[in-house]
Amino acid sequence: MKEIKSVAALASRFSMLPGVGRKTALRYAYAVIDMTEDEVEAFRTALKDVKENVRLCSVCGNFTDGDVCDICAARPKKQICVVSYPKDVTAIEKTGAFDGVYHVLHGTLSPMNNRTPDDLNIKSLMSRLDGVDEVIIATNPDVEGEATAVYLARLIKPIGVKVTRIAQGISMGSELEYADSVTLSQALGRRTAL
């Protein structure tokens, strides 16, 4: 069967979403056929609203629907937690363990992919360090995340602001047996007194 043209067109839109292949996209498109007209209209409105209302916080670069995000507007600014992406803010907020503000880089340094410091939201980080006690770098513990952390530390420490890195080690609830050897050796190297 030739795919119906409008179904194929919608599927090709769905396949632009992360991790959605041709088959899943087609499944989504067929599901839309089963929705009521009101549901489809609400879907279309939601798409429009997101594109129209969501922008980057002028202070921290996180997503917001105002000029300054709720976190920047309300929280003490002595500690800035630097993350790569907005989703990392969500992850840390879920822990409830941090009540300072964030700074979203929108990426990591990656010479392989031609991502230099100029491509990241770093300048605005440097411009908000006045009166800040500590910058906590919470990029991922992988090669790019580490490189970004080292770069930022070298940039910020000379200004006299304390720079820290989130701890690396064995995950809670995991088993030593299955830990990769880099993680395990770091967990040993960074052992703490009991």
Add this chain to the structure above:
Amino acid sequence: MKEIKSVAALASRFSMLPGVGRKTALRYAYAVIDMTEDEVEAFRTALKDVKENVRLCSVCGNFTDGDVCDICAARPKKQICVVSYPKDVTAIEKTGAFDGVYHVLHGTLSPMNNRTPDDLNIKSLMSRLDGVDEVIIATNPDVEGEATAVYLARLIKPIGVKVTRIAQGISMGSELEYADSVTLSQALGRRTAL
């Protein structure tokens, strides 16, 4: 972080798609933020087009964007292959092994879920059996699919139309070792001469 309202609203729309949980829906919603305005607009148009243009073929019940689908319009009508859902038509068409027409039931009989013959597209099947040589029942080989097949056979055979069922057995490329015992015993029972 409170989710941004418009992002949460869009995520709740995505989560209406099959197999999309809260986390995936949120990931999709964030991906929309990264799309260009033109892409979002094309997405919205595609949603509208599907809802406006796609309907059920007045003959076979498959999705179409006309009154009668391309298959019903073009193919010989001596053989009707009965399937549960439009996606089953797609699967069979992909094989290229069938050049008759289809009939889509839009479901299977399921007393457990209160789906009776009246809920399926059966009446219109009965009304198109004139001049038909064979009805091939290609519902899934599970309890509901089998029940539906048996029901249809009892309904159609008295009219004098041949009713067949797609073969069940070991899948090509699979290993006996991993076949479930029902499939294996059916494959034995329905063995053919070489």
